[in-house]
Amino acid sequence: MDSTTIGLLLTLACPLRCRHCYLSSGPERTEEFEHDSLEAVIRTIASTGRFSTICFSGGEPFYRKELLSSAIHLATSHRLNSAVVTSGFWAGTPESALHTLKSLPPVTELHLSTDTFHQEYIPPEYVVNAIKAARELNIWAVTLGITTLQPLEEAAMKRFFSDYLDDRYIFSQALIPLGRGAHQLREEELTMGFMETPCDDLRMQAITPSLDILACCGPVLSLPVGHPLRAGNLKNENLVDVLNRINDDPILNLMKLCGPWKAARILEHTEAAPSPGSRFIKGCACDLCLTLLGDDRYLKILRVLMTGLLGKEIEEITSLRKKIENFGTGR
Numbered sequence: 511m512d513s514t515t516i517g518l519l520l521t522l523a524c525p526l527r528c529r530h531c532y533l534s535s536g537p538e539r540t541e542e543f544e545h546d547s548l549e550a551v552i553r554t555i556a557s558t559g560r561f562s563t564i565c566f567s568g569g570e571p572f573y574r575k576e577l578l579s580s581a582i583h584l585a586t587s588h589r590l591n592s593a594v595v596t597s598g599f600w601a602g603t604p605e606s607a608l609h610t611l612k613s614l615p616p617v618t619e620l621h622l623s624t625d626t627f628h629q630e631y632i633p634p635e636y637v638v639n640a641i642k643a644a645r646e647l648n649i650w651a652v653t654l655g656i657t658t659l660q661p662l663e664e665a666a667m668k669r670f671f672s673d674y675l676d677d678r679y680i681f682s683q684a685l686i687p688l689g690r691g692a693h694q695l696r697e698e699e700l701t702m703g704f705m706e707t708p709c710d711d712l713r714m715q716a717i718t719p720s721l722d723i724l725a726c727c728g729p730v731l732s733l734p735v736g737h738p739l740r741a742g743n744l745k746n747e748n749l750v751d752v753l754n755r756i757n758d759d760p761i762l763n764l765m766k767l768c769g770p771w772k773a774a775r776i777l778e779h780t781e782a783a784p785s786p787g788s789r790f791i792k793g794c795a796c797d798l799c800l801t802l803l804g805d806d807r808y809l810k811i812l813r814v815l816m817t818g819l820l821g822k823e824i825e826e827i828t829s830l831r832k833k834i835e836n837f838g839t840g841r
């Protein structure tokens with residue numbers, strides 16, 4: 511297994527309505543984990559023995575503080591660490607930031623999100639208060655995610671936060687043209703520039719309130735059931751089976767090892783190349799990925815090509831993984 515962290519989208523509700531939100535989260539969203547299913551899912555995650563940490567995200571997990579508190583408590587009772595992703599809307603003053611974090615069972619990682627879209631609602635000082643409170647409580651990992659297409663904006667944000675957080679813990683990601691974000695991108699921001707990197711987000715799977723298992727922690731909730739990135743559902747499948755299927759999928763391995771740009775290059779050598787007029791968001795792997803994997807023709811071609819290319823290696827990895835899992839059990 512690649513990552514020892516698994517994501518749980520606790521709720522799609524959020525007190526903000528950021529213009530770029532690909533989930534279109536907001537106060538009106540009602541999709542969230544029921545307590546019983548939360549308990550069952552965390553028990554299932556723990557029983558796999560594959561994970562050390564659950565990353566609670568949304569929406570905004572702090573907007574459902576009781577649910578978040580139960581989730582952290584359940585994770586802790588199963589000896590799992592708790593990471594939380596948040597905008598920091600609860601950290602208006604140093605005191606309220608500290609009080610809010612102290613009122614939860616211990617959190618091990620705090621991942622804050624900020625950028626010009628978030629800052630239409632949440633001033634950066636809130637994020638600073640949250641960082642300082644997390645430090646005071648010895649939360650061992652604190653990171654900051656900035657969503658932007660503008661290098662100048664990214665540099666300015668990094669400068670602002672550099673007094674509070676080392677550069678290594680500030681990450682930038684591109685805007686994704688989905689949900690409310692579909693209306694935010696300007697014409698000049700559309701380009702054929704591919705991001706020539708593997709997709710690291712495929713190393714972490716996520717579970718939604720409706721118990722869908724997402725192969726990556728990217729914007730894939732709107733994909734149809736049965737799509738390789740929307741890999742299964744805990745109502746009718748075992749978590750380990752779905753995780754193994756994700757690990758063995760030749761197309762997802764291509765994305766994980768090389769990235770969507772490589773899939774596009776491979777398709778360029780076939781009749782099914784994306785049309786030269788197609789444009790993608792520069793620096794946004796997900797835009798290209800969803801364009802390619804959202805098209806059945808591309809999916810079929812990539813599956814045939816990758817099964818031939820990676821088939822033997824995947825068999826070897828699968829058999830090695832089985833040997834490791836069975837090590838010491840006498841099987």
Ligand code: SF4
Pocket residue numbers: 524525526527528530531532533534535536568569570597623628
């Ligand atoms: S981007 Fe985050 S903070 Fe903003 S509306 Fe979406 S979930 Fe809420």
Ligand code: SF4
Pocket residue numbers: 709710711712726727728729730739765770795796797799800
């Ligand atoms: S590039 Fe594709 S696989 Fe990776 S996070 Fe984005 S949608 Fe998911």
